[in-house]
Amino acid sequence: MYKPSKRERLQAAVEGHSVDRVPVGLWRRFPLSNQSGSELADAEIDFAKKYDPDFLKVMHTLPLEMERMENPEDWWKLRPLNPESGNFAARLETLRILRQNLGLDMPVIDAVANPFSAANRLCGNRLLMHLDANPAAVRHGLSAIAISLADYASAWMDAGGDGIFYILDGAQLSRMPEGEYADVFLPLDRIVMQTAMEKGTFNVLHLHGAGLMFDIVHNLPAHVLNWSSRLTYPSLAEARGIHTGCIAGGIDETTIDKKSPVDVFDEARRAIAEAGANSFILAPGCAVPANTPKDNLLAIRSAVEG
Numbered sequence: 001m002y003k004p005s006k007r008e009r010l011q012a013a014v015e016g017h018s019v020d021r022v023p024v025g026l027w028r029r030f031p032l033s034n035q036s037g038s039e040l041a042d043a044e045i046d047f048a049k050k051y052d053p054d055f056l057k058v059m060h061t062l063p064l065e066m067e068r069m070e071n072p073e074d075w076w077k078l079r080p081l082n083p084e085s086g087n088f089a090a091r092l093e094t095l096r097i098l099r100q101n102l103g104l105d106m107p108v109i110d111a112v113a114n115p116f117s118a119a120n121r122l123c124g125n126r127l128l129m130h131l132d133a134n135p136a137a138v139r140h141g142l143s144a145i146a147i148s149l150a151d152y153a154s155a156w157m158d159a160g161g162d163g164i165f166y167i168l169d170g171a172q173l174s175r176m177p178e179g180e181y182a183d184v185f186l187p188l189d190r191i192v193m194q195t196a197m198e199k200g201t202f203n204v205l206h207l208h209g210a211g212l213m214f215d216i217v218h219n220l221p222a223h224v225l226n227w228s229s230r231l232t233y234p235s236l237a238e239a240r241g242i243h244t245g246c247i248a249g250g251i252d253e254t255t256i257d258k259k260s261p262v263d264v265f266d267e268a269r270r271a272i273a274e275a276g277a278n279s280f281i282l283a284p285g286c287a288v289p290a291n292t293p294k295d296n297l298l299a300i301r302s303a304v305e306g
Contacts, residue, residue, distance in 0.1 A: 003020065004019075004020055005105050006023075006054045006055065006105050006106060006107060007105060007107055007201075009021070009023050009054055010023050010054055010055060010107060010202055010281075011201075013224075013246050013278070013279060013280065013281055014202070014223045014224065014245075014246045014279075016246070016278055016279045017278070018277075018278060019277065019278065021304045021305065022272055022277050022280055022281070022282050022304045023054040023055075023281045023282070023304075024052075024053050024054050024281070024282050024283065024300060024301055024304055025053055025054065025055055025057065025204075025226075025248055025281050025282070025283035025284075026047075026051050026053045026283065026284070026288070026297055026300065027053075027056075027057040027059060027165075027284070027287055027288070028047070028059065028287050028288045028289070028290055028292065029059050029061070029287055029290055030043040030044075030047075030059065030290070031290060035059075035060060035061045035062055036060060036062055036087070036090035036091060036093065036094050037090055037093050037094055037097070038097055040058070040059075040060070040094050041094045041097035041098050041101070044056060044058055044059070044094075044098060045097075045098065045101050045102060048102060048106060050294070051297050051298065051301060052301060053301075054107070054281070055106070055107040055108070055109060055162070055202060056098070056102070056106055056107070056108045056109070057109050057110075057111060057165045057204075058091075058094060058095070058098070058108060058109070058110045058111060059111055059287065060091050060094070060110060060111050061111075062087040062090060062091065063087065063118075063121060064081065064087070064118050064121075064122070064145065064148065065081065065086045065087050066078055066081070066122055066145070067122075068122055068123070068124075069119075069122045069123040069130065069141065070123075071130075072129075072130040072131075072133040072134035072137055072138065073134055073137050074137075074141075075130065075134070075137040075138045075140055075141030075142075076137045076140055076141070077141075078140065078141040078144040078145065079144055080144050080147040080148045080151065081148040081151075081152075083148070083151040083152040083154065083155040084155055088152050088155065091110060091152075091156070092155065092156065092159045095108060095110070095156065095159050095160060095161055096159065096160070099160050107162040107163070107201075107202050108160075108161055108162055109161065109162055109163045109164055109165045109200075109202060109203070109204060110156055110161060110164055110165065111164075111165045111167060112149055112152070112153060112164045112165065112166050112167065112192070113167045113169065114149075114166060114167060114168045114169055114170070114185075114188070114189055114192065115142050115145045115146045115149065115185065115188040115189070115192070116168075116169055116170030116171075116185050116188075117167060117169040117170065117208075118145050118149070119138075119141065119142055119145055120169075120170075122141075128175075128176060131184065139184065142184070142185075142188055143188070145188075146188040146191045146192055147191070149192045150191050150192045150194075150195035150196075151195075153192060153195050153196040153199075153200070154195055154196075154198070154199055157196070157199035157200050158199070161200070162200060162201050162202045163196060163200035163201060163202040163203035163204065163223065164196050164200065164203055164204070165204045165206055165226075166189075166192065166193060166196065166203065166204065166205050166206060166222070167206050167208050168189055168205060168206060168207050168208060168217060168220075169208040169209065170185055171185070171186075171207065171209075171212060171213040171216070171217045172209045172210065172211045172212060172213070173211045173212075173213060174210075174211050178213050178216055181213060181216070181217075182216050186216065186217065186220075189217070189220055190220060190221070193205065193220050193221040193222055194221050196221075197221045197222070197223075200223075201223070202223055202224070203221075203222050203223050203224070204222065204223065204224045204225075204226050204248065205217075205218075205220055205222035205224070205225050205226065206226045206227065206286070207225070207226070207227040208227075208286070209228075209232070210228065210231055210232035211232060211233075212227060212232055212233065214227075214233065214234060214242070215242070218239075218242065218243050219243070222245075223245070223246065224245070224246045224247070224248050224281060225239075225243055225245060225246070225247050225248065226247070226248040226249055226281075226283060226285065227249060227285055228249070228252075228253065228254075228285030228286055229247075229249040229250060229285055230249075230250070230251070230252035230254075230285060231252065231254065231285060235274070236249060236250055236271060236274045236275040236280075237274050237275070239275075240275065240276070245279065246279040246280065246281065247275060247279065247280060247281070248280070248281035248282075248283040249271070249275075249281075249283055249284070249285050250267070250268065250270075250271025250272070250274070250275060250280075250282055250283065251264070251267060251268060251271065251282065251283060251284040251285070251288075251300060252267065252284070252285070253284035253285050253286045253287065253288050253289070256284065256288050256289070256292050256296055257288070257289040257291055257292040257293065257296070259296060260296075261293070261295040261296050261298070261299040262299070264296045264299040264300060264303075265299040265300075265302060265303050268282055268299065268300050268303030268304070269303050272303070272304070282300060282303065282304055
């Protein structure tokens with residue numbers, strides 16, 4: 001019997017075709033001194049070989065190399081970064097090592113935090129305060145960040161990456177009104193994702209957090225939509241009535257480290273039953289804890305094997 005490759009399995013899921021089994025995605029952070037290059041690549045390679053996910057999400061945590069924004073007017077200083085230098089270059093070196101060791105069948109995507117998240121880090125989580133004080137300056141800086149991220153996404157694909165895992169933060173009702181996110185930040189998300197979709201074949205849109213503005217962000221350009229469906233609206237079943245594309249989720253990342261393998265297996269099977277086997281990838285809603293037992297992660301893989 002013909003066994004599809006990981007790429008073929010994911011493509012079938014994205015296009016809504018029947019699959020030999022539900023694809024699986026797994027990712028976690030690693031307690032490393034160097035979050036790039038050979039040290040991170042070695043950890044990701046070991047993880048991929050141990051748990052055999054259908055794609056590898058690289059857990060880069062390197063920040064944008066932009067100066068700290070102390071005052072609202074400081075945002076005028078920002079300019080787009082070179083996508084092949086500094087921390088971006090370190091990320092691309094990780095990809096080169098991964099490709100050498102994992103071959104071409106393993107789709108590899110990189111974690112990319114959205115402009116809201118990146119900008120908020122530059123100013124000590126005072127972004128919305130700065131935006132109120134000097135909207136023109138902050139919008140200028142946000143545009144430079146969005147261009148930097150879009151250019152990097154393009155460089156990642158040129159270097160052999162398959163897509164990005166776009167972490168969309170800020171679109172939570174506890175953060176700001178929907179209208180403000182739609183006006184200021186949504187166009188920036190669209191810039192990055194449209195660029196990623198031009199070259200990438202497997203781009204995942206991750207809606208971070210709870211109390212999501214799901215209705216205004218779920219249709220951004222992407223191949224797959226991921227969110228913490230066990231923790232916030234909508235559930236997998238509810239999402240099927242809203243979003244027409246491929247969805248990924250079903251595993252509660254906040255409790256997987258505390259459950260038994262049997263409980264994880266049962267949760268995975270319930271997720272497949274709720275979402276349906278087509279246009280679905282079994283995955284956590286966010287990164288699983290670093291101390292998650294090995295048998296619990298293997299239970300997720302076992303749940304799709306029939």
